[in-house]
Amino acid sequence: MNIAITTQLICFTILSLVILVGALGIVLLENIVYSAFLLGGVFMSVAGLYLLLNASFVAAAQVLVYVGAVNVLIIFAIMLVNKKEDLKPINDIKSRRIISTSICLTLLSLLIRVDLTNVWSLSSPQNSIGEESTFRIGEHLFSDYLLPFEVASVLLLMAMIGAIVLARRDVMSKDISTGLPVDQELIEKSSEPLLTNKN
């Protein structure tokens, strides 16, 4: 075993451990802020796994999209609405736990089946393209994957417009679930300079 393979093995072990422990922490920790930060750590470790697989472009894209955009937005949202409220105890917590456990186990068995039936080994080791993968991804996105790519972008646009409509205060003046008027105080809102009001 040479040094390169040993390093790879050590990195893989550490990254997998971080992913497993972090994912458990996201679910089990009481503090939602910790969960959000741990999610960022898990995303970073997944990017590390991509790096180990020679997919540096995918790794950087993972960091940019999941850590830099998704996770930052999640943390941002948590901090904007950081209300301390006591949650009501749920009566039938036991049956709920049983149901969710069974669903999770079903999904796990599905994944294990995929793992066992799929042929993972590449047909030849020359197939790894390394740095060239950026060009390959671009080619595929603009040839045979053009339609899914464009459909995804339209979907994202729809989601964005929907979010704007939901967030506009003149459209939604009542809370959907409670029917109460929405608290429309933002932490910071654009306002006229103070001096103009005084004169």
Place this chain on the structure above:
Amino acid sequence: MEYGLDLEYSFNEFLKGFGLSSEIAHIIWLPLPMLLVLVAAVVGVLVTVWLERKISAAAQQRIGPEYAGALGVLQPIADGLKLLVKEDIIPSKADGILFTAGPILVLIPVILSWLIVPFGQNLLISNVGIGIFLWIALSSIQPIGLLMSGYASNNKYSLLGGLRAAAQSISYEIPLALSVLAIVLMTNSLSTIDIVNQQSGAGILTWNIWRQPVGFIVFWICALAECERLPFDLPEAEEELVAGYQTEYAGMKFALFYLGSYINLILSALLVSILYLGGWGFPIPVELIAKFLNLPINAPFIQVFTASIGIVMTVLKAYLLVFIAILLRWTTPRVRIDQLLDLGWKFLLPISLANLLITAGLKLAFPQFFGG
């Protein structure tokens, strides 16, 4: 890759002369450029801090530091030592773990980004294929550290500063990435080495600033906003937020923020000079000088000359930009948060999108000038 010094190769050959295997030689080599770049970054920060003190003093008609060393050049070291020996305080109601992790998360991505900064054909830590994209990805991690320290401080000013930093960072990252994309479109490569080589045809005439003037200005504004320099220093606006997310920090943890912001400033200046000002290229191509002196381009003298002029040019261009940034900081007023977000989303984003489209069109129309 045909010419230029390859220090790694010579170093490995040198070690192999002592009977070491090539793997061991590689492992001994690996930390050297990293340490060198780290030291260079820290020295760069010291120089920038001194420049900031001196230039701000000149802008306000003061003398500035003058007793610590000649012209006060040792003042930044005194500042650093002071921060080093200060007591490390964690507020009692703060969240200890996140409070400590925040500054570290802010600093690490900035230092990692130096991986791709080239000072010459082979004078960089690693010529990774994704090059400039790595920097964009890494710089997007920073807001997490800012949010973390803002939240953990348990202070409303800190939280507001952290939120502002994240909002600012998200909004200015998009025009930044789009203007980099226009350069990448012209280069056909993400690698910083290729980007500089593509500009090296006829010295100053082929620098990207002539082909991408709009991109250059958008990139510079966004880089200043990402560094949280005045006029965009809203996350730490003293008059409104005490010091933003840094309010509760003292000693070495504060120094990490300080170091991070200055390293980020130098890094941004270096990247502007790489992307738009020809990187290590001399305004007159070195090949022409070699031809004038009747020397072959592979002569040892010319190679050493090229390498040293490369480092000097990169640093010179970067510090010219740092000088402009410092001058801007001490002469412009701060924008309001709504003006800041308006500028980012309603002005810079459409302009950089249009710039990208026009670049793509020009590339199709004039492939010999805009990269084929």
